[in-house]
Amino acid sequence: MFESLKKKFNGTIGKISDKISDEEEKTPLDDISEEKKEKTTSKKSESFEKLEKIEEPVLEKEKEETGVREKLSGIFSKKEEKADEKTVENSKKTEVVHKKHEDEADEEKSGMFSFVTQKTISENDIDDILFELEMSLLESDVALEVAEKIINSVKEDLIGKKIRRRSDVAEFTRVALRKAVSEILGVETKDLKEMAKNAQKTGEPLKIMFVGINGTGKTTSIAKIATYFINEGYTPVIAASDTFRAGAIEQISYHAEKIGIKIIKHKKGADPAAVAYDAVEHAKAKGKEVVLIDTAGRMQTNVNLMDEMKKIKRVVKPDIIVYVGDALTGNDAVEQASKFDDAVGVDGIVLTKADADAKGGAALSIGYVINKPILFLGVGQSYEDILEFKAEWMVEQLI
Ligand SMILES: Nc1nc2c(ncn2[C@@H]2O[C@H](COP(=O)(O)OP(=O)(O)OP(=O)(O)O)[C@@H](O)[C@H]2O)c(=O)[nH]1
Ligand SMILES: [Mg+2]
Structure with missing residues (x-):
């Protein structure tokens, strides 16, 4: 996972360290x-x-x-x-x-x-290496604004730093990169368990609606998140509101049955908002804490489906709208997230297929660009293959 970003960040630490240590050895007495x-x-x-x-x-x-x-x-x-x-x-x-x-x-x-050496890091020492890092971040599908912010933050931290020992260079660079990446990932997150707990107290279920383009992993992620809530001691119910795609109702019914939870479904072609409404009523009647609403995949250019999505939102008033994006699509995932946010308002992100994503650009950029937290990473095809996203974890992975 994210091998490319890891290599680039850690390679940069090595390069800066080598360059400055080499110069240090040559430092004449006059310097x-x-x-x-x-x-x-x-x-x-x-x-x-x-x-x-x-x-x-x-x-x-x-x-x-x-x-x-x-x-x-x-x-x-x-x-x-x-x-x-x-x-x-x-x-x-x-x-x-x-x-x-x-x-x-x-x-x-x-x-x-x-x-003890006597080096002060100058812009000249790190400029080329950081430019190289910026280019390779862009190659790894990191959004331009994110790559720029990381480079500027690292520059700001390193320039003028006094190096007393050779090992200082690597340590300062590591700390500067970690700080830069933490800032990027530092979007305020939401605690779904806490929200479900509050829902339990009020008797109103926590309503989560999943949106995104075709095939990103909405249905699979709903099955995983249902499993997550069950493991936390809550009882979710699923709304089969993808009434558009052939086989969608059967697909999600299959998952619900395997997991052992109730699914509310109508016939293919039915009003998705009505299905979601019924699921919420069911949860209220049965004291279930969470409603997970599946929706049909749609391109942001499909006006009818975008309007249908807005209607579900109007009728059900979800607490959280989750954009589900495919990490493998890199910058496209980020752009689509932005479009869905404009259309319906996104509160959080699930980034799927992170297990197969060597680049890592979408994971690093998406939250910062739309200023919404990544809630989960999908890391495989089984129900347990989901990670609650934590910025510190990601920083630890990368640097
Ligand atoms: N490796 C991997 N595959 C995933 C992950 N999440 C979903 N998939 C796969 O992606 C494919 C599409 O998943 P779906 O859940 O059907 O996607 P969807 O967004 O519901 O698709 P539509 O209903 O057509 O819009 C399936 O083959 C899933 O097994 C993940 O985290 N890792
Ligand atoms: Mg689906």
């Missing part, structure tokens, strides 16, 4: 920041200060001894010889101490440069 230079210089001058403190008494002593030597010259010639020896000895000592401190300062200096 070292003022702060670090100052630190090095001050360490060195500290060493010299220490050295001067050691040298002072040595010189004082030397002066004293020379004075004595002058006064008593000719009388204490032996002492003079000794004093001379001592002076030589002292100056040797001074030289050793001096050298030791110089060496220490140099060692410290070179040690600092090998463990």
Whole structure:
């Protein structure tokens, strides 16, 4: 699932990391920041200060001894010889101490440069790599506005960041990408379990209507979501409101029977709004908490079917209208979601066939573009193959 996006995001972390680490190794001394230079210089001058403190008494002593030597010259010639020896000895000592401190300062200096680098990330460092990422996101069917937002967010976060250790580059890039993707997926979501629980208290069922073009997976998703609610302890009822397509009523009846729940159906060609209405009445009468309304697949250009969908909405007043989109259709799924939202108002999304979707562009973009949450991902053909969508989960998958 989403292998292409995963590869692109993680590849970008590697590329930025490699590029900046390579440059870092080449960083000449002149490129070292003022702060670090100052630190090095001050360490060195500290060493010299220490050295001067050691040298002072040595010189004082030397002066004293020379004075004595002058006064008593000719009388204490032996002492003079000794004093001379001592002076030589002292100056040797001074030289050793001096050298030791110089060496220490140099060692410290070179040690600092090998463990701590001095790079600040510039636009130049990441521009090409992020442009490449943007292009490959578009290839993976990520919507243009989403790709742009991700790139801008990462740039904003990375430029000016100070790199102290080599591993910082990868970590900063990972954090920046995660943040950018979280922002994209951060559409406020709906808690269907919570809504069903409230429905239980009010005696009014939670009414969910499913819309979308032909073959995206509406009917299959209804069977999966019915299973989900049963697993959560609720009793759903299905409205077979696709009275248009041949075999649609039989298809959903088959699922209802397998799952073991009630289905409300009329004859083929009947008014879909009337079927949905009856299902809601049934739920109220029997104290069932959830009504799942199947509808016929339609192209957004089919005026009659679009009007029929609006009529179901008027009659039943669903709590949630779910747009069901096929992840494999990429940008088309996003565009259709937008059209359905304009026509009828979409509250949430089910994105099907994510199990077969290597690209991942629709999953990343659809919620952001229409500003509605993805509620579930369809991940296979069996009733349990459905995932409650969580932004953190998706970020974890991708980066
Ligand atoms: N791999 C996979 N296949 C799916 C998924 N969801 C649905 N399908 C398959 O997609 C095909 C169409 O599913 P339906 O549920 O009939 O689609 P629909 O939207 O109801 O189609 P219409 O009623 O014609 O509009 C079926 O073969 C399903 O098994 C999914 O999450 N993963
Ligand atoms: Mg169907």
